[in-house]
């Protein structure tokens with residue numbers, strides 16, 4: 003052993019364990035916890051006798067017990083000491099706090115000791131092993147592949163875009179790996195306890211948790227967490243209101259049972275060290291209504307029994323196991339009080355690069371990969387849909403199946419709707435009925451209506467089950483409900499349903515859920531269409547529910563902050579996204595394009611009646627919706643801020659494919675400017691927006707800031723840009739390829755007045771294209787292109803274009819990196835500029851040299867009023883030039899000059915002396 007107590011070599015190690023224990027005695031006494039496991043093993047191997055063990059156990063405190071053990075093993079000699087160290091090394095989890103030390107001293111067990119047996123008798127680490135084992139078993143496969151077709155998670159899992167948001171839902175950047183999810187980066191509220199993961203239907207929230215759990219189970223997640231409990235929120239809704247359980251039962255009976263814990267050490271440990279526990283709760287949206295209903299008491303003690311939902315809320319709010327890590331997922335739009343949120347992550351689906359990886363994972367044959375890539379590239383709308391992993395999976399799965407079955411199957415072309423995608427999935431499932439034995443010969447003709455007609459009985463039964471469960475507000479169905487709908491044992495493997503595992507506790511495998519909630523919504527819509535008994539108007543029942551005014555979803559934080567006020571009153575059937583999806587699918591199924599297929603499944607007269615009813619309902623509600631929207635005056639004319647409901651309306655109109663309704667909607671927008679900011683518009687929605695805007699004759703400003711439009715969305719909006727006077731696409735994950743489309747369209751039509759592009763991924767190549775827009779669009783006044791990736795090269799293009807423009811009024815360039823070179827170009831542009839009134843060059847890496855050029859040039863400018871130059875690298879050297887500028891007779895009225903890295907009071911003194919200057 004060296005002076006520092008490190009092993010120098012294996013040979014030396016053999017003779018040095020005894021002294022090692024002496025040298026590190028203090029550390030061992032303070033860190034060694036699980037004594038029983040050490041005693042058990044030393045006894046079993048004969049290094050200690052029963053009497054020794056008794057002596058240790060009679061000692062009162064833990065630290066004294068450790069001292070005693072050390073004394074005893076050292077007395078017994080080198081071999082005992084070596085074995086003692088080997089136990090600590092071998093039972094890794096029980097001695098987790100000593101593992102860094104073993105690493106530090108470079109411990110490697112000798113050959114002699116490795117042949118000796120070590121049994122883990124530590125209850126905590128054995129429980130941890132069991133948790134990992136069960137977690138690994140439960141998470142290694144992607145379950146949604148139906149009952150027979152499981153796929154390994156690691157064979158198909160592909161990263162998705164994980165954006166971190168702050169309290170106000172502004173972007174804080176992106177997570178690069180799942181390890182960062184539990185970490186402290188991007189925490190906006192250190193008092194909050196919930197890591198809140200949001201995302202649209204099918205964007206991969208559950209799979210993300212599954213991956214997290216799987217990594218933990220394989221010890222591949224960088225965390226010191228010892229316990230990991232996973233729950234699906236829907237499980238909490240199957241308890242009765244009167245059910246009462248304890249926290250211990252929730253963890254042990256409904257998650258993982260500790261087999262060897264006579265002294266209750268595990269639960270005590272969890273209570274003592276809650277920071278060592280991670281919980282995941284998947285799908286808060288599914289129980290939010292039940293939570294709203296709860297009369298939640300203020301505090302729940304870990305020993306008391308309570309309703310499971312109350313336990314859940316207490317855990318989430320940190321009333322129970324404060325300090326434990328909790329990841330909660332929910333659909334976008336479910337609001338939770340920010341006081342309980344620690345970190346917010348928004349899932350944005352597959353980026354184009356992710357999609358490419360997913361294609362390669364999904365299709366092993368190069369021929370298929372090429373075919374799919376070519377067909378996807380031809381359809382930006384399909385690409386947009388495929389950025390949602392669920393839809394992508396359905397499209398690829400259907401492609402693979404139908405391509406194997408038929409000679410000439412291609413992915414659906416550009417006019418595919420979400421309904422078509424789910425029809426495709428149903429066709430794949432039902433085709434299992436039609437051809438029970440896979441044939442070697444491909445059928446050249448695919449007859450969709452034949453497949454549906456042959457499968458109508460089970461399809462109608464699954465649809466009925468979906469509708470009934472949805473009306474109950476439930477996502478789980480039992481055997482009785484399944485049989486009551488006329489489904490048989492043979493129908494179950496078709497793929498629509500899958501067994502639920504978590505609630506099999508008492509050995510009954512009788513509960514099922516739909517493959518995905520969105521599939522349940524689709525089938526519920528199918529049931530509404532197929533129903534020949536109920537009045538035709540009953541197809542509209544979910545529309546009625548959704549149009550009722552809804553209260554914002556909220557975790558009952560009254561409870562969290564200790565107020566005694568009651569949560570909001572329950573509505574008998576609160577509208578939610580699942581119903582919105584049902585409405586959307588109803589529109590698709592009753593669309594003109596699907597009349598051929600649906601005509602085979604129900605009487606044509608009834609079908610026509612339902613189609614007419616839906617069309618008339620949609621027309622009326624679009625009219626009244628647009629009429630009721632509050633207008634206000636904005637700089638770009640009369641503006642209207644539409645809400646999420648408008649988006650659902652657009653989606654429905656697109657699914658119907660009705661040009662009449664689209665035309666009427668386009669006409670009904672009387673404002674000159676619509677704001678769709680923060681509406682959760684994703685790229686797939688742009689086709690719907692485009693479908694309506696195509697019918698608009700007049701020009702329109704469109705603000706789509708802070709959505710998830712991406713390059714695919716911009717491609718779909720291409721035909722509408724000719725009408726847009728305001729194009730705001732800030733914070734939308736756009737790259738240069740979007741700017742190519744914008745440049746082509748905006749330069750052609752020259753009507754644009756405002757172009758908003760900040761917080762995207764635009765580089766110098768994109769900046770060059772924006773410069774062309776500035777040069778060639780004579781009405782363009784406002785350009786916002788801050789927080790992109792523009793350097794001095796792009797800065798030069800932009801500055802040159804601005805210099806030539808006589809209309810440009812307001813330019814936002816903050817948060818790029820144009821540096822001094824870019825600043826010099828802007829200085830050139832500013833000298834005598836006739837129209838530029840507002841300019842921001844903040845946070846661009848500009849030093850005093852660049853600052854000096856700008857100040858000098860501005861002395862000759864009579865127009866610029868507001869100039870932002872904060873967060874650059876100006877030093878005191880620049881101050882005299884700006885002092886002179888202030889005193890010069892220019893039009894400047896606001897100069898924002900703070901937060902430079904090396905500025906001192908000298909600058910402050912110099913500039914404040916100018917503050918009496920009358921115009922500043």
Ligand SMILES: Nc1ncnc2c1ncn2[C@@H]1O[C@H](COP(=O)(O)OP(=O)(O)OP(=O)(O)O)[C@@H](O)[C@H]1O
Pocket residue numbers: 144146147158159160161162201202203204205206207208209210285332333391392393395518519520
């Ligand atoms: N990261 C991913 N890699 C590969 N496939 C994925 C990924 N994420 C999702 N999928 C596919 O999409 C399907 C749906 O994903 P998931 O159930 O996680 O969505 P979700 O966001 O939880 O939806 P919902 O809100 O409707 O419950 C998965 O079963 C899987 O086939």
